[in-house]
Amino acid sequence: MMPRPPPHNDFSLKEMKPHLGSRKMTGDKRSTYDLVEPMQYLYVRVVRARDLPCKDATGSCDPYAEVRLGNYKATMRHFENNSYPEWNQVCAYSRDSIQATMLEVSVKDKDMIQDDFLGRVLFDITDVLKRVPPDSPLAPQWYRLEDRNGNKLRCELMLAVWWGTQADEAFPDAWHSDAAAVSGRSKVYVSPKLWYLRVNVIEARDLIPNDRTRFPEVLVKAVLGHQALRTKISMSKSTNPMWNEDLMFVAAEPFDEHLILSVEDRVAPDKVEVLGICAIPLQYVDLRLDHHAIKTRWFDLEKHVMIDGVKQEVKLASKIHMRVCLEGGYHVDHESPDYSSDHRPTAKELWKNSVGVLEVGILSAHGLSPMKKKDGRETTDAYCVAKYGAKWARTRTIIDSLMPKWNEQYTWEVFDPCTVITIGVFDNCLLQGERDSRIGKIRIRLSTLETNRVYSHSYPLLVLHPSGVKKMGEVHLGVRFTCSSLLNMMGMYSQPLLPKMHYIHPLTVAQLDSMRNHATQIVSMRLSQAEPPLRKEVVEFMLDKGSHVWSIRRSKANFYRIMGALGGLITVGKWFDEICNWKNPWTTVLIHILFVILVIYPQMILPLIFLRLFCDGSLCYIWRPKNPPHMDTRISFADNALPDELDEEFDTFPTSRPADIIRMRYDRLRSISGRIQTVLGDLATWCERLQSLLSWRDPRATGLFVNFCLIAAIILFVTPLKLWYF
CATH class of the missing domain: 2.60.40.150 (C2 domain)
Known part of the structure; x- marks a missing residue:
């Protein structure tokens, strides 16, 4: 028996009241960390060292720095044969996790067997807290290193120690005691800039097939990175074929790849013969920002032949006529359209x-x-x-x-x-x-x-x-x-x-x-x-990759979304049927009286409709949602899906069923149903957008629509009916 799903309340949003950072104003700039709780950190910046002694028998020094605070230890990279190393790295220790009272910054000489100790600098944490106010990093300064007995040495280490918060500029690049090493640092990434590449293959001229006793069946294959597209076989079975087909690719900056086009002759169902190849660098392709046509160009075709066992390129008289451009007027979508x-x-x-x-x-x-x-x-x-x-x-x-x-x-x-x-x-x-x-x-x-x-x-x-x-x-x-x-x-x-x-x-x-x-x-x-x-x-x-794969749960959810959005029209239809059948005589009589009034005064129809919409939108303002929306498991049918439906949804694509016939039919059903599912989802989205005009889910859109209804009702009320037809 399937376990009973948890109640819906467990999946609801909970409003919190954390102690957020206070908003600080500096000119026109606000504090960049006023939406999070302030956290105290002990920052240690190790900049460089100088005059380090040579401990090895070879007279070389391979120094590295080590920051130790209680059980936490951060080791910085070592330099080979360098007495004046420069690290410029920052360590951050959360105040809540600090249990030690002494901070030790030491310099050691890396060795094959045992590293040599070169010197250290000790800090009392309580003294640092007293003399350095939060968010005020001190400028790095030189400290004389001392040996384990406290004797001052000649070598020096430049560093800075201060108390700060996550608003400190050193926070993103610092090594954190409560976080993983390099792989766990905070980071901001930028997606590559994507373009649509349109290749309009028009025609080719003077192709030279190997077998001239037959009519060539010519097509063009275009390859860009891992993308490969083909045109249809030209209807003109000659050495001057024509296509006039568009091939669309996705290209990313910087344009390091080449567009490779090959003109091929299909000599057998599973065999093609390359008649010519053309490579086009994308950095030289024209950019198009609107719908104006791009000039066409003729490109030379080349052919690869083996000469003395070496592949060489041979220029041909053959040419291909194309229109190639990078489309800048489109939005290149790489995420789910519903959550763009x-x-x-x-x-x-x-x-x-x-x-x-x-x-x-x-x-x-x-x-x-x-x-x-x-x-x-x-x-x-x-x-x-x-x-x-x-x-x-x-x-x-x-x-x-x-x-x-x-x-x-x-x-x-x-x-x-x-x-x-x-x-x-x-x-x-x-x-x-x-x-x-x-x-x-x-x-x-x-x-x-x-x-x-x-x-x-x-x-x-x-x-x-x-x-x-x-x-x-x-x-x-x-x-x-x-x-x-x-x-x-x-x-x-x-x-x-x-x-x-x-x-x-x-x-x-x-x-x-x-x-x-x-x-x-x-x-x-x-x-x-x-x-x-x-x-x-x-x-x-x-990015929701694979969300288009067929799922009976998603299809049922989309169907009921459409039914919910059209619920108002269905209710009106049922109400009209009750009036026609005199289910409630008083309501039927009043509706007939209203119908007679509207027949006598037809100019009241549109004003009353817009006035009704304005009243409904105004009343919905009282019950508008206070919190942002979140996933509703009832709408998505995630909480009551049957085991067989979930097994189908989590099945691999292609299916893992053993029978070949079942696999073929099953994959075909999922492919066709996936398209139907997409259409149902788009229809449901548009229906919900119309329904949301009065729901105050989007306060700006509802406000504009409600005021438009009021203005339209007033204008249509005072405008004579004859002017409508004019």
Whole structure:
């Protein structure tokens, strides 16, 4: 028997009242850490050393610095044969975890057997706290090293010790005592700039097939990185074939790759013959910002032949006629369309001014589920990743804690309020050589936030497992959306969601799905190559890769979303049927009287409709939601899905069923149903957008619509009916 899912209240938001940092104003700038709890840190900056003695028999000195505070020890890199090393590294110790009273900074000489001690500097923690006010780092100064007996030596060490908070500029790059090493530092990443590459293959001239006794069946294959597309076989079976087909790719800056085009002749069903190859560097491709046509160009084709066992290129008289351009007027989507964090076109020249600033304080997490075993006990090394637009922010990894405290704050520019920020929590498994485990993620839609208000809530981390939905813990966030221009923000509601090129020259659904998958691969590959890396499985989880795969649970949820959005029309239909059948005679009589009045005075129809909408929207203001929305397990059918449905959803693609016939039919059903599911989801989204005009979920959009209804009702009320037809 399946375990009964927990009650819905366990998955609800909880409003918190943490002791956030006070807002400090310095001119027009506010404190960058006023959405998190202030945390005290002891900072130790080791800059350089000089006049270090040589302890080795060879007369060389390979020094390194070591900072020790109680049980915490930080070792900095060593220099070979250098008596004047320079480290310029910072260590940070949380005040809550400090149990020692003495801080020791020592310099040692690295040796094969045993490292030699060169000298040290000792600090009394209580003296540092008295003489250095918080958030006021001292300038580094020289300290004479002393031996273990306290005798002063000739060599010196430049360092600085001070008390500060996470607002200190040294915080992001510091080594933290409560965090993992290099792989656990906080880091800000930027996604690569993505472009659509359009290749319009028009025709080819003077092709030379090897077998001239047959009509060639010519096609063009285009390859860009891991993307490969082909045209259809030309209908003109000649050496001058024509296609006039568009091939769309995703390219990322910097443009290091080449577009490789090969003209091929299909001589057999499973055999092709290359008639010519052309390589085009992307940095020389034209940029297009609007719908104006790009000039066509003829490109020379080359052929690879073997001469004395060496592959050489031979220029041919053959040419290919194409129109190649990088599209800057489109938005390259690499995340789920329902939770997009950016709608701007690629070209920066087409961007509009920002409408505000989004600030997110990642405070802490509570009750995290243990994700692995370490030394025979269950634990978690948790870190957070926040993604909005092209900017990714990663907190430091708090090791061995189910209740980590990060208290880190990040800021994003907002260009469209109808966007979503995604925040995920992960377990760092890099040291174990495994994939980082996903703990959960949440999403916050900016249009549901009131401007200049601080939201402090604890969000449940929900993950769907084959056994059902499971709560993996809670993450505590502080969020503020600040509006910089109310006029620009209101103007965004009158603009289309996507850039105009998506409507002038729309792309097909198949093209968008394919290019979204390629864009996700490019972003995950680039971010996984950063230092420290943002691993591929983390990026794919944040971008919802694989969300298009068929699931009966998602399809049922989308169906009931549509039914819920159309519930008002269904209710009106049932009410009209009751009137026609005289279920309530008094109501039927009153409706007939109203109908006669509207027939006599038809100019009252539209004013009454808009007045009714205005009244409904005004009444809904009283019951408007006070907290930002969060995942509802009832809407997504995650809490009552059947075991067979979950088994199908978590099945591999292709299916792992043993029978070949079942596998073929099953995969075909999932592929077709996936498209139907996408259409149902889009229809449900549009229905919910219309329904939300009166719900005050987006206070700005509802306010505009309600006032429009009032003004329209007044204008139509005072305007004679004859002017309507005019």
